[in-house]
Structures are given as structure tokens and as C-alpha cells.
Amino acid sequence: AKVAAEDSKFSAQVDDLKAAEAVPVLDSAGAGLGSVADGKLAADLSFKVTLSKADGMHLGVNVEFMAQRSVLPVMSITGGLADQWNSTCYEEQKLMKGDSIVEINGIRNDVVAMLEAGKNEQVLELMLVRGLNYDNLVEDLEEIIKQTGCGALLIRSSCHAAGVSLIGHPIGDAEHARMRHKQALKLLAPVSNKYCPLLVSQADLTALAANVAIRVMGGPDIPTKFGRTDTKVDMASQVGELSEGDQGPDHIRAIFGPKGFDDWAMVALFGVRTVGQCQLDGSGFEGTWTEQPLKFDNTYFAELLNKSYTPEKTAQGCQQHRHVVSGTVMLNSDLALLCDAAFREHAERYASDEKAFAKDFSEAWSKLQETGCSNLRDII
Numbered sequence: 001a002k003v004a005a006e007d008s009k010f011s012a013q014v015d016d017l018k019a020a021e022a023v024p025v026l027d028s029a030g031a032g033l034g035s036v037a038d039g040k041l042a043a044d045l046s047f048k049v050t051l052s053k054a055d056g057m058h059l060g061v062n063v064e065f066m067a068q069r070s071v072l073p074v075m076s077i078t079g080g081l082a083d084q085w086n087s088t089c090y091e092e093q094k095l096m097k098g099d100s101i102v103e104i105n106g107i108r109n110d111v112v113a114m115l116e117a118g119k120n121e122q123v124l125e126l127m128l129v130r131g132l133n134y135d136n137l138v139e140d141l142e143e144i145i146k147q148t149g150c151g152a153l154l155i156r157s158s159c160h161a162a163g164v165s166l167i168g169h170p171i172g173d174a175e176h177a178r179m180r181h182k183q184a185l186k187l188l189a190p191v192s193n194k195y196c197p198l199l200v201s202q203a204d205l206t207a208l209a210a211n212v213a214i215r216v217m218g219g220p221d222i223p224t225k226f227g228r229t230d231t232k233v234d235m236a237s238q239v240g241e242l243s244e245g246d247q248g249p250d251h252i253r254a255i256f257g258p259k260g261f262d263d264w265a266m267v268a269l270f271g272v273r274t275v276g277q278c279q280l281d282g283s284g285f286e287g288t289w290t291e292q293p294l295k296f297d298n299t300y301f302a303e304l305l306n307k308s309y310t311p312e313k314t315a316q317g318c319q320q321h322r323h324v325v326s327g328t329v330m331l332n333s334d335l336a337l338l339c340d341a342a343f344r345e346h347a348e349r350y351a352s353d354e355k356a357f358a359k360d361f362s363e364a365w366s367k368l369q370e371t372g373c374s375n376l377r378d379i380i
Contacts (some may be wrong), residue, residue, distance in 0.1 A: 041193045042129050042132065042193065042194050045129050045130040047092060047127075047130065048125065049125075050126070051126065052124075053081070054122060054123075057080045057084065058080040059118070060080025061077060061080075061095060062076045063115075066111070066377075067112060068227060068377060069380075070108070071100040071111070071132065072100065073101075073132075074097055074098065074100065074101065074128070075097060076097055095128070098131055099128045099131065100128060100133060100198070101126055102128065102198055104118050104125070104127075106125070129198065132195065137195050137199065137200065138208075140195075141208065141213075144187060144191065146216065150184075150213075151217045152213070152276030152293065153183060153276070154206075154212075155210045155272060156180055156272075156276055157206060157209075158209070158211075158369060160180065162369055185202075197230065200226065203228035204226045204227070204380070208224045210369075211224045217295060219296030220362045222362045223378070225369075226378075226379065228376070249339070251333075252266055261368075263346060264346045264360055265360065268346070268361040269361070269364050269368060270300070271357055272365075274295070275296050276293060277289075280314060280316060283318075284314060284316035284318040285318050285329070290328060291326050298357040298358075304330060304335075304337065304338065304351070305338070307326070309329075310322055310323075310324055321334075
């Protein structure tokens with residue numbers, strides 16, 4: 001009875017994962033996502049404020065300045081003209097902490113010039129966007145991940161996007177990678193419509209969404225750095241797989257080694273396969289790597305080392321290896337971690353020490369996300 005219950009639990013998780021990674025993800029961007037980003041565009045959340053310094057009162061608006069940004073986040077309201085405005089305006093026009101100023105007297109995308117106008121001009125026409133801030137962005141991402149179970153998809157999307165920066169061109173099943181990246185972009189549309197590009201670039205959003213997903217699914221809390229720029233080329237046409245499923249140790253080192261990844265980092269990155277699944281119609285492989293594909297921990301390494309796998313061919317003719325009892329699978333590239341002595345040493349360490357895995361994965365994952373990027377900053 002216990003085995004049947006466990007099998008039922010595993011099947012339910014796989015069904016949830018398949019639903020989350022189905023194509024298309026949503027019939028229309030934001031459909032069925034409840035309160036995520038309020039279902040509104042940044043334009044729908046914008047409002048105007050007019051402040052006049054004629055009576056000598058101070059503005060009463062403290063903002064956070066960073067030259068790399070295109071907006072001025074409101075940190076506090078401290079009286080003065082702002083309080084006067086709030087006492088007479090409609091509720092939806094009130095200045096509040098957490099809003100962002102996106103325009104001052106017609107000046108946009110230049111916070112230095114915006115601040116100068118704020119200091120020197122007597123009448124200020126402000127355009128703000130309600131709730132345009134980092135905390136709300138993370139909250140909206142968490143809501144999408146919890147409502148749809150799409151965490152593994154967002155993580156894989158960031159991983160694929162990093163592939164181009166890592167080697168300069170897509171490798172492996174690039175078409176499958178593009179398909180999944182487009183799915184992720186569609187899922188994130190309610191968030192990107194609100195926050196991109198005013199607060200964050202689409203490239204930064206992809207990285208942040210993956211890191212939020214890792215934490216929400218039980219993994220480490222990995223800081224995200226910001227400052228990636230969006231290219232004019234469609235990102236979804238560029239992404240590719242980092243490691244082909246049918247390759248061995250030499251291939252893995254050829255991909256990661258030239259960019260300064262040591263063996264421990266390469267093995268740690270394979271731990272991302274603790275969540276998600278192979279999709280037959282995309283990669284040619286089929287199945288989940290672990291019995292809890294919605295939980296981010298070190299289970300991938302434990303199952304890799306402690307289970308016996310039988311070779312098989314998928315319906316697409318790709319060789320993979322299946323654990324007969326649980327139905328989980330490993331690819332040739334997974335088993336490569338066992339046949340190479342240096343790789344195996346790290347796999348064994350991560351299987352027995354989840355804290356060591358979380359620490360090393362966080363470092364290697366951050367390096368992967370930041371490869372090819374310059375002038376990144378710690379805050380959005």
C-alpha cells in the first residue's frame with residue numbers, strides 16, 4: 001500500500017509538471033493568473049501629479065537615485081507639497097512609497113536630467129507608475145510560480161539563455177530550447193508588461209525569475225545581479241542547450257572549461273536537473289530525473305548514485321537510461337558524471353551533503369548567469 005501511495009504521489013507530480021510545461025503555456029498572456037501584476041500594463045498603472053513650488057514649500061518626496069536606472073523609485077513621503085497634493089487629490093493619484101517616477105516635465109530615461117528638472121524648475125509635471133518596485137516584482141514572480149508550477153521551465157529558460165553567452169552559439173537541441181524559452185516569455189508576459197523595460201530588462205527578468213523559482217522550489221536563495229541589456233535580436237531565436245544529452249565528459253569540459261568552470265562547478269550545475277523533465281516532442285528524451293521534480297535539492301545526485309538504470313531507446317530513437325521501479329531517467333551526459341573519476345568525486349560529495357551542493361551550485365549558477373555580461377550591479 002505504501003509503494004502504491006508513493007507511486008501515486010510521483011505520478012501526480014509528473015502530471016503537474018507536464019501541465020506546467022505544456023504548449024502553449026497560456027492561451028493569452030496572463031489568462032488565469034489571478035492577481036499577478038494586477039493583469040495591467042505599466043501604462044494602465046501610470047498617473048500624473050502636478051506640484052508647484054510657488055509657495056516655497058519643499059517637495060516632500062525622497063527618491064532613490066542610480067544613474068544606470070531609467071526611473072526614480074519613491075522611498076518616502078515627508079510632508080511638503082507631496083502631502084498637500086495627497087490631501088486634495090483622488091485616491092488613485094496619491095503619491096506613495098513604492099511608486100516610481102518615470103517622467104519629469106517630459107524628460108524620460110535620463111534620471112540625471114530628471115533630477116535636475118526637479119531641483120530647478122518651479123512647476124513639476126510628474127508621471128509615476130504605481131507599485132513599480134523590486135519587492136512587488138519578486139512578489140508577482142512568486143505568485144506565477146506558485147499558481148502555475150512553472151519553476152522548472154523558468155530555470156531551464158535562464159540556463160538556455162546563458163548558453164549563448166557561454167559558447168557564442170546554440171548547441172544541442174536548439175529548437176527545443178527556443179520553444180521552451182518562448183513558453184517562459186509567454187508565462188512572464190503579465191510581469192514583463194508591467195516592469196519591462198522601465199524597471200528591469202527582459203534579460204534581467206529571465207535571470208531573476210529563475211532565481212526566484214529556485215528559492216520557491218526549496219533551493220538556495222541566490223542573489224541576482226542586474227544591468228543586462230536587451231538585444232534587438234529575438235532572444236528566443238538565440239538560446240540553446242548547454243549540454244547535449246548523449247555526450248560524455250570530454251564534451252562537458254569542452255563547453256564549460258574554456259570559460260573558467262572547474263570540475264566541481266560543472267558537476268554542481270548538473271544539479272539543476274533535480275527539477276523538470278525531458279519532453280519527448282522537444283529533446284527526443286522522455287521522463288523526469290527525480291521522483292520529486294518540483295522540489296529543488298540534492299536528490300538528483302542521490303538518485304544518480306543509488307539507482308540502477310537500464311538502457312532504452314525513446315520513441316524518437318534517442319538512448320537514455322530508466323530506473324524500472326520508479327520510472328525516472330538519466331541521460332548519457334548524466335552517467336558521464338559517474339564514469340569520470342574527478343566528476344564522480346564531486347557527485348558523491350553533493351549526494352551526501354546538501355549544504356555543500358547548495359553553496360557550490362549558487363556560486364556556479366551565478367557565474368553561468370553572469371558570463372558574457374559586464375558592468376552588472378547588485379541592486380535593480
